Amino acid sequence: MKGIIGKKIGMTSIFDPSGKQTACTIIEAGPCVVTQVKTKESDGYNALQLSFGDKKEKHSTQSEINHFAKATTAPKKFSKEFRNFSIEKNIGETITVDIFAEGESVEVVGTTKGKGFQGVVKRHGFSGVGEQTHGQHDRQRAPGSLGNSSDASRVMKGMRMAGRMGNDRVKLKGLKVVKIFTDKNYILISGSVPGHNGSIVLIQK
């Protein structure tokens, strides 16, 4: 596996030379510092801890400062572990967008936009009950029956109901890298990625 931490910047669309328009998301990915190297001998598994985004020292705890000092870097906002990293890196080294190539298929992990408390029509794709007319009243977005009557006498576990929607960790697979700007650390990924602009996403393969 290889991966990088990035910040979603926004969406736009670009044209390829034949005139085909593609919707793309711009992500400012890296540079990430390797702040910890975990090995099978010392930790039981192989992993790299990458850190992204600078943070002021006065906003960091002493343990954070000491941890990042081992990699001789300033305190960072976000750290994430990537297991079985395919590229050999030592502590303190940086990882930039050029670990990916244009045209490569990647996975993007992010946290979706929070939608608040939503009904079953929006949350689970129910079609609602009944019609607008024929004596119906107030039932157009209702969930309908929750289950059987006396045989069970309870609502089954996992019954889909209204509730909090969004703000979930979501992984999208098979997104294509359209373009990489190494000088600005931008990576263009086809289609949309989870989360609002400015949110943290992981790009991995």
Next chain:
Amino acid sequence: MSAIKYVHEQLSSKKEFPAFKPGDNITVNYKIIEGNKERIQSFKGDVIKRQGSGFTATFTVRKISDGVGVERVFPYSSPNIDSIVVNKAGNVRRAKLFYQRKRSGKSARIREKRMITTDSQ
């Protein structure tokens, strides 16, 4: 510079087209690829809508072809637009001329904007 602007400065075509507004009569020369041959097709009509901003902006051109209204949406930054010719400047009061869809014949005409030119004297 914003990231979106930077990306488009690197990737998008920087063709300059003459300024046009809704109500103007324009000809869009559009490249069409048939097989491996490329030819230019022109689409002449009235601009009824300009939408969006920056590099993702589009405009809609409407014409009457054999008595049938035809509308076509062009992305402004498309590399397939060869050129745009402004034939007539229209005098309209709206930004979106959707009322043209209900009109036909004489009432669908757009009044031409008369410009005062001083250099012709």
